[in-house]
Each structure stands twice: as C-alpha cells, then as structure tokens.
Amino acid sequence: MLKGNREQELIELAQKMIQAKSYSGEEKQAAETIGEFCKANGFDDVIYDRYGNVIGIIKGNRPGPKVLFDGHIDTVPVSDESKWTQKPFAGEIVDGKLYGRGTSDMKGAVSAFTAAAKYFAEDTNRDFAGEILIAGVVHEECFEGIAAREISKNFKPDYVIIGEASQLNVKIGQRGRGEIVVETFGKPAHSANPEKGINAVYKMSKVINAIRDLVPTEHPVLGKGILELTDIKSAPYPGASVVPEYCRATYDRRLLVGETKESVIAPIRELLDKLMAEDSELKAKVSYAVGEEMCYTGNKIEGERFFPGWLYDQDEAWVQAVVKELNNAGFNPEITQYNFCTNGSHYAGEAGIKTLGIGPSRENLAHTVDEYIEIEQLTKVCECYYGVMKALLV
Structure with a gap:
C-alpha cells in the first residue's frame, strides 16, 4: 500500500x-x-x-x-x-x-x-x-x-x-463500436389523404424488420457483433397532419477484431438494395454517423463514429x-x-x-x-x- x-x-x-x-x-x-x-x-x-x-x-x-x-x-x-x-x-x-x-x-x-x-x-x-x-x-x-x-x-x-x-x-x-444511420425518404401529403404521399416511417418499419433477420458476426473471445436499434426520428416533427417524408434510424453496432467500415456496412447496404428492388417506392441509404463538437480550446473535434x-x-x-x-x-x-x-x-x-x-x-x-x-x-x-x-x- x-x-x-x-x-x-x-x-x-x-x-x-x-x-x-x-x-x-x-x-x-x-x-x-x-x-x-x-x-x-x-x-x-x-x-x-x-x-x-x-x-x-x-x-x-x-x-x-x-x-x-x-x-x-x-x-x-x-x-x-x-x-x-x-x-x-x-x-x-x-x-x-x-x-x-x-x-x-x-x-x-x-x-x-x-x-x-x-x-x-x-x-x-x-x-x-x-x-x-x-x-x-x-x-x-x-x-x-x-x-x-x-x-x-x-x-x-x-x-x-x-x-x-x-x-x-x-x-x-x-469490442469496438460503430454508430450506423439508416435513412428512408418518402413523399409528404396531408394525413387526410395519405394515399397521395409515401410514408417514410412505414418504409422504415419494413427495413427494421428485415435488419433484425441479419445474422450477427461472431468472435470466439469477444462474442457477437451486436446490431441494436437505439432511436428513430421522423420529419417533419411534430407531424401536424403531414405524412412524414423522412425517417432516420440509428443502430449501435459492436465491432469485432478485423471488421472494417466496409465489411460492417456491406450487409446492410446489400439488404437495402434488395428491398428497394422489390419496392419501387422505397428509397433508403445507410452510412456512419458523423459527430462534431467544440473543444474548450475553441477548436472543433469531429469524426465518423466507427471505433474498431x-x-x-x-x-x-x-x-x-x-x-x-x-x-x-x-x-x-x-x-x-x-x-x-x-x-x-x-x-x-x-x-x-x-x-x-x-x-x-x-x-x-x-x-x-x-x-x-x-x-x-x-x-x-x-x-x-x-x-x-x-x-x-x-
């Protein structure tokens, strides 16, 4: 001591x-x-x-x-x-x-x-x-x-x-951590006439259900490369009688040794391509979240949220x-x-x-x-x- x-x-x-x-x-x-x-x-x-x-x-x-x-x-x-x-x-x-x-x-x-x-x-x-x-x-x-x-x-x-x-x-x-953003893009309309629009949240629900069926990667020591939904946001918000034209879902991905930005995001990108081929009204993309903060020095710190x-x-x-x-x-x-x-x-x-x-x-x-x-x-x-x-x- x-x-x-x-x-x-x-x-x-x-x-x-x-x-x-x-x-x-x-x-x-x-x-x-x-x-x-x-x-x-x-x-x-x-x-x-x-x-x-x-x-x-x-x-x-x-x-x-x-x-x-x-x-x-x-x-x-x-x-x-x-x-x-x-x-x-x-x-x-x-x-x-x-x-x-x-x-x-x-x-x-x-x-x-x-x-x-x-x-x-x-x-x-x-x-x-x-x-x-x-x-x-x-x-x-x-x-x-x-x-x-x-x-x-x-x-x-x-x-x-x-x-x-x-x-x-x-x-x-x-395990590392990646913050993955999935976005869907619809078409606004008055909620009294929803058939005239494309509801981005409904499209996102289809995407979320499909993502849940993806098989996680696994490492004998570090365990599974978990992919977990952490939040959903739609726009405009509040909706105020408007069919949402945009939806953003954020996922927390736990990263295993040897996984790269491309290898992690590729299965989701391939899934979105498949879903969009099946549904002509579905428009979606996937990317990594980018953070930006101010330091006490007055300088900006920013980076893609991918931590191996x-x-x-x-x-x-x-x-x-x-x-x-x-x-x-x-x-x-x-x-x-x-x-x-x-x-x-x-x-x-x-x-x-x-x-x-x-x-x-x-x-x-x-x-x-x-x-x-x-x-x-x-x-x-x-x-x-x-x-x-x-x-x-x-």
Missing part, C-alpha cells in the same frame, strides 16, 4: 480532479489541474494540444520505449444533483469511498497514474530506459479514440495503458512481463477483455500500438448516481501503474 505523504498526495489530487467539473468540451480546469501537478513535481514537459488534451512527460536517463498512460478527463453530466446523497463535485470521502462524478470513470485512474509517474521517477532517480507519458484526454465520452489520434500522432508511443475500470485486472481487448475492436494474445512477452511484475507486487490480476469501448479503439484498433488496460473500481459504477471509488482501489491501482512502469521501462 502507499503510505503517509504519498497516499495523502494521491487522494488530494483525485479530490481536486473531482472538484474540477469537466463535462465534454468543458475540461479546461481538470486539464490544468493535471498540468499544474506535473509542473510542480518535476515532469520534463507539459503539453496541451489543439483539442485540449494534457500530456505530461518524464524522460529516463537512457533511451528506450515510450509508455503512454491514457485516461479521459471528461465526464457525462449529472442530470439531477438532488438524487445524490453526496455532492457530485465536492470530492468528499465517506466510509473509505471518494464520491463524485468521474471518480470511477475515470479521474481516479488519471490521478493514480500521474502520481505513479512521479513516484517512479523519484525512486529510480530517473535511471530507466525510455519515457513515461501521462495523458488526460478530452471528449472521450462523445468520441472514443478521436482525441487520442492527436496524441499518438504527436508522441508515437510504443505501449499504451488504458486506465478504464477493471478492478485491477488486465484487459487485452475489447482489438485483441492481443495473453501470452505475448510484454503482456506477461506486466503480469509478472504485478504478481511480484502482490497482485493477482485476471487477463480478460473490456465489455465497453475505450480509447484503445484508436491506439490498438487503428494505430496497432501495443495496448492493455488496468484500472481501479468497477465498470458498473460509471455514469451512476453516487458514483464513487474506494480509496483502497485508488491506492492499489497507483501501485499497479508503478509496476507497469517497472516492467516496461527498467
């Missing part, structure tokens, strides 16, 4: 991070909290990129690999503070638990690997090979992996450690080196996969960078009322990150 001043310093950093309210696009205070800690504690450099990601760097005395610790500093909003028994932005500790929005998802992890980098540099007197990079990443809740592209482009890490919740277990993969899956072999030497070091430190991690999407979609899925996940707390605490992290998990994951640095840099 961390003891004394180090434990207190870590807890105080995590509390400051919780107090820095940071919804997506409003992460400036949280980024500056990390940046100020790094500057005050001997990091070689602190860099803010155009999206507002903050990157702290510690260089070893010898050349070697760059190990990047990634954690997002944006959070989902608190919809109703009155439902919380503890204030969501106070960072209060009750019965060994630190409460607040982002404690588990994932400011606790960001605080822990930032502190671990400081302690590792102090204890080794920087006599290690390579560089430690810690990254507080923006806009992950909106775009898994998009802001991370800027980090890997600028710093080119050799290894990435994702700090998402894992209860101190090692994660070597995840990834998976590494647990027997790879670098994975086993990390597990061995964690075992030596008294931990006994399971090697599994994340059930949700992370910035690993970019690092591993797009860029092919060796990536694994280790985080504190439970994933089912994310986005919840009275979100918390146990102090014991916070301190233990700091020790885990220290062990990763020892495994990959010494």
Whole structure:
C-alpha cells in the first residue's frame, strides 16, 4: 500500500480532479489541474494540444520505449444533483469511498497514474530506459479514440495503458463500436389523404424488420457483433397532419477484431438494395454517423463514429512481463477483455500500438448516481501503474 505523504498526495489530487467539473468540451480546469501537478513535481514537459488534451512527460536517463498512460478527463453530466446523497463535485470521502462524478470513470485512474509517474521517477532517480507519458484526454465520452489520434500522432508511443475500470485486472481487448444511420425518404401529403404521399416511417418499419433477420458476426473471445436499434426520428416533427417524408434510424453496432467500415456496412447496404428492388417506392441509404463538437480550446473535434475492436494474445512477452511484475507486487490480476469501448479503439484498433488496460473500481459504477471509488482501489491501482512502469521501462 502507499503510505503517509504519498497516499495523502494521491487522494488530494483525485479530490481536486473531482472538484474540477469537466463535462465534454468543458475540461479546461481538470486539464490544468493535471498540468499544474506535473509542473510542480518535476515532469520534463507539459503539453496541451489543439483539442485540449494534457500530456505530461518524464524522460529516463537512457533511451528506450515510450509508455503512454491514457485516461479521459471528461465526464457525462449529472442530470439531477438532488438524487445524490453526496455532492457530485465536492470530492468528499465517506466510509473509505471518494464520491463524485468521474471518480470511477475515470479521474481516479488519471490521478493514480500521474502520481505513479512521479513516484517512479523519484525512486529510480530517473535511471530507466525510455519515457513515461501521462495523458488526460478530452471528449472521450462523445468520441472514443478521436482525441487520442492527436496524441499518438504527436508522441508515437510504443505501449499504451488504458486506465478504464477493471478492478485491477488486465484487459487485452475489447469490442469496438460503430454508430450506423439508416435513412428512408418518402413523399409528404396531408394525413387526410395519405394515399397521395409515401410514408417514410412505414418504409422504415419494413427495413427494421428485415435488419433484425441479419445474422450477427461472431468472435470466439469477444462474442457477437451486436446490431441494436437505439432511436428513430421522423420529419417533419411534430407531424401536424403531414405524412412524414423522412425517417432516420440509428443502430449501435459492436465491432469485432478485423471488421472494417466496409465489411460492417456491406450487409446492410446489400439488404437495402434488395428491398428497394422489390419496392419501387422505397428509397433508403445507410452510412456512419458523423459527430462534431467544440473543444474548450475553441477548436472543433469531429469524426465518423466507427471505433474498431482489438485483441492481443495473453501470452505475448510484454503482456506477461506486466503480469509478472504485478504478481511480484502482490497482485493477482485476471487477463480478460473490456465489455465497453475505450480509447484503445484508436491506439490498438487503428494505430496497432501495443495496448492493455488496468484500472481501479468497477465498470458498473460509471455514469451512476453516487458514483464513487474506494480509496483502497485508488491506492492499489497507483501501485499497479508503478509496476507497469517497472516492467516496461527498467
């Protein structure tokens, strides 16, 4: 366990991070909290990129690999503070638990690997090979992996450690996520004379029923490539006696290793072509959703919502080196996969960078009322990150 001043310093950093309210696009205070800690504690450099990601760097005395610790500093909003028994932005500790929005998802992890980098540099007197990079990443809740592209482009890490919740277990993969949009186009008419129009919603219902019959792809480890309808919108809305001329359905597609934008969308496109050949009044198309948000820096972040899956072999030497070091430190991690999407979609899925996940707390605490992290998990994951640095840099 961390003891004394180090434990207190870590807890105080995590509390400051919780107090820095940071919804997506409003992460400036949280980024500056990390940046100020790094500057005050001997990091070689602190860099803010155009999206507002903050990157702290510690260089070893010898050349070697760059190990990047990634954690997002944006959070989902608190919809109703009155439902919380503890204030969501106070960072209060009750019965060994630190409460607040982002404690588990994932400011606790960001605080822990930032502190671990400081302690590792102090204890080794920087006599290690390579560089430690810690990254507080923006806009992950909106775009898994998009802001991370800027980090890997600028710093080119050799290894990435994702700090998402894992209860101190090692994660070597995840399903990705695609947001697929299906649109149907009809013809408006007065609803008193519907035969004069083409109802886009009726056409969409035919499409939806057909899509449900598509057989999902499957992977022996990651499971099924689920395709699930998440919302439907029609236009004009409200209808006000008008036959809708447009309908849009959004699907969440869980992506497996090796699936591409084209391979995922092709079965739906082929299905639509078949349906349109059978029904001359059906006009439909499929595409990926495109997101666009503003960063606190004033710059725009945008991207197609396609975030690949990834998976590494647990027997790879670098994975086993990390597990061995964690075992030596008294931990006994399971090697599994994340059930949700992370910035690993970019690092591993797009860029092919060796990536694994280790985080504190439970994933089912994310986005919840009275979100918390146990102090014991916070301190233990700091020790885990220290062990990763020892495994990959010494």
